[in-house]
Amino acid sequence: MSAGEESTLSAYRRREQSTTIAPLEEQPRAHTEAAGDGTRRELLTLNFGPHHPATHGVLRLLVTLEGEVVRDIKPIIGYVHTGIEKTAEDKSYWKVIPVVERMDYLAYYFNAMAFCSAVETLAEVEVPRRAQYLRVIHLELNRIASHLIWLGTSALDLGAVSIFLYCLRERERILDLFEMSSGQRMHTRYFQVGGVIEDIPPGFARKLRDFLKDMPKRADEYGAILNANEIVLQRLRGTGPLDADTLLALGVTGPLLRAAGNPWDLRKAEPYSSYEDFQFKIPVGTVGDNYDRFACRMAEMYESVKIIEQALDGLPGGPHITEDRKFALPPRHELATSMEALIHHFKLVTEGFRVPPGEVYYPIESPRGELGCYVRSDGSSKPARVHMRDPSFVNLQALSHMAQGGYIADMIATVAMLDPILGGIDR
Amino acid sequence: MPDATELELIAQELRAAEGSAQASSGSPVLETVFFRGRATLVVESERIGAVLVRLRERGYGFLASLHGVDYYPHEPRLGVIYELLDMHKVDRITVKLRLASATPEVDSVTPQWPTADHQEREVHDMFGVSFRGHPNPRRILMPEDYEGHPLRRDFPVGGEPVLFTYNEGETRGSAP
Numbered sequence: 001m002s003a004g005e006e007s008t009l010s011a012y013r014r015r016e017q018s019t020t021i022a023p024l025e026e027q028p029r030a031h032t033e034a035a036g037d038g039t040r041r042e043l044l045t046l047n048f049g050p051h052h053p054a055t056h057g058v059l060r061l062l063v064t065l066e067g068e069v070v071r072d073i074k075p076i077i078g079y080v081h082t083g084i085e086k087t088a089e090d091k092s093y094w095k096v097i098p099v100v101e102r103m104d105y106l107a108y109y110f111n112a113m114a115f116c117s118a119v120e121t122l123a124e125v126e127v128p129r130r131a132q133y134l135r136v137i138h139l140e141l142n143r144i145a146s147h148l149i150w151l152g153t154s155a156l157d158l159g160a161v162s163i164f165l166y167c168l169r170e171r172e173r174i175l176d177l178f179e180m181s182s183g184q185r186m187h188t189r190y191f192q193v194g195g196v197i198e199d200i201p202p203g204f205a206r207k208l209r210d211f212l213k214d215m216p217k218r219a220d221e222y223g224a225i226l227n228a229n230e231i232v233l234q235r236l237r238g239t240g241p242l243d244a245d246t247l248l249a250l251g252v253t254g255p256l257l258r259a260a261g262n263p264w265d266l267r268k269a270e271p272y273s274s275y276e277d278f279q280f281k282i283p284v285g286t287v288g289d290n291y292d293r294f295a296c297r298m299a300e301m302y303e304s305v306k307i308i309e310q311a312l313d314g315l316p317g318g319p320h321i322t323e324d325r326k327f328a329l330p331p332r333h334e335l336a337t338s339m340e341a342l343i344h345h346f347k348l349v350t351e352g353f354r355v356p357p358g359e360v361y362y363p364i365e366s367p368r369g370e371l372g373c374y375v376r377s378d379g380s381s382k383p384a385r386v387h388m389r390d391p392s393f394v395n396l397q398a399l400s401h402m403a404q405g406g407y408i409a410d411m412i413a414t415v416a417m418l419d420p421i422l423g424g425i426d427r
Numbered sequence: 428m429p430d431a432t433e434l435e436l437i438a439q440e441l442r443a444a445e446g447s448a449q450a451s452s453g454s455p456v457l458e459t460v461f462f463r464g465r466a467t468l469v470v471e472s473e474r475i476g477a478v479l480v481r482l483r484e485r486g487y488g489f490l491a492s493l494h495g496v497d498y499y500p501h502e503p504r505l506g507v508i509y510e511l512l513d514m515h516k517v518d519r520i521t522v523k524l525r526l527a528s529a530t531p532e533v534d535s536v537t538p539q540w541p542t543a544d545h546q547e548r549e550v551h552d553m554f555g556v557s558f559r560g561h562p563n564p565r566r567i568l569m570p571e572d573y574e575g576h577p578l579r580r581d582f583p584v585g586g587e588p589v590l591f592t593y594n595e596g597e598t599r600g601s602a603p
Binding site: 010011012013077078081083085086089090121122124248249250251252264269270358359360361363370372374376384385387389393394396397426427 | 462463465467488489490491492494495496497508510514517519521540541542544545546549553566567568569570571572577578580582584
């Protein structure tokens, strides 16, 4: 592009095109004084991402380095911003579910759960016990699937390539189960306002039990491979530590906070969807370094298996979705015989249901921390505002605090253990 | 969640504490809302920093979420919502303030609550609320030279040209 053409661009566009990022140097930043003997002071600003295999998405980091030591990190985000919150305002409530599922694309059941629960709270819809248990089964399966992807990609960053293939093998079995219950492998739209769309099919329980029998053994194997790997241990132990108080001030929740010794888990603290019925432990770490984060998530997979086993054993009978025809579609067979069912079906499919005016913030525990859904209703059949408090978005603020003063190679491990999902960060 | 009575007690306490501190300006709490088992304090926007500090002293030490909302066509049009959490009593309270569309300005709480940094930038980006005293008051999700605030209710949907290298000089982002 010639100089004449360039001048028609705004200053921001020109800066984005340039190979230097000098104007960003003017921004205030912490800890940028170079240390040393006064003869060899030099700070290097390195652009890292947005397209880089170790950023787990399109995360761009401006890293200020002194030699190999990280002095500051500035995350630059927004590359996959798709305006999901805006889109949601333009759709009736039940059509918002598939949209919000695409935010955190590894934990789609959680997004749907937060949104559906917020709408259920607004509309005061009772969720049947069987639906609550089915939700727990799918949520915890999704938690395992999400942690498996985290484990596989993180191990890849740390140089253990084979783990990735093993983790995807186990995840495939979970996706097969999702396909069995909902017909979709990802973004299943299984959760509905008032319950779940369909009951689990025959054969699901047996296949799930097979998986539950194998999963702890597989997790043992992965743990054995990684915990006996000196390189992995050296890259994780003692790197990127951050204490619980700083994490809380930064709003960090989930496994990152638990790794620092704070046993905060919404499934225990504020049980939702019948979590109070299940016996499980909350794994916590001690020093809050990368190894603790790794160990916490590994241990969580075993706990999720325990929860699913209990939910499957105690699965109550009854309907899988609310009987309230104002919110749930009538069963197919009623359409041929009942005029009322036909009217309800027509109203739900064309206009959707109306929700009483009000505002609700509904938090749940996603694999990455507190996932809160704020829904404001103005009384119409479309939400007036949908906001997701995505844990990845908030947790990302802790990255520079974790990685400052460490080596750049440790920053890679820290990003991996942070487990950011850019779809959730940018929404 | 605090129940309706406790919400009134908190509001009383805030009124007493803040009212005596600034006798001229009256009560910081404009309204209390108890809806679906959730407690909300609607406060005066100028006093948000003081109110949040008082609530922190009461135990609500964790700012779980900060987000914006647009009440168009009602006035005051914009809202900023602070979700506070007491981790020991497992108790949540919502603090809300409303801002007129003519002067969408409020003090930043980032110096006291570092977690608000990204979230305040998002509210600024999406709703055009200025946070006074924010250390880095720039857009976060949209490009820096973007015009308008997409999550406002009157922002048009669709019709925006897609930016490629070949049309970069002709579309949004070009200098006038």
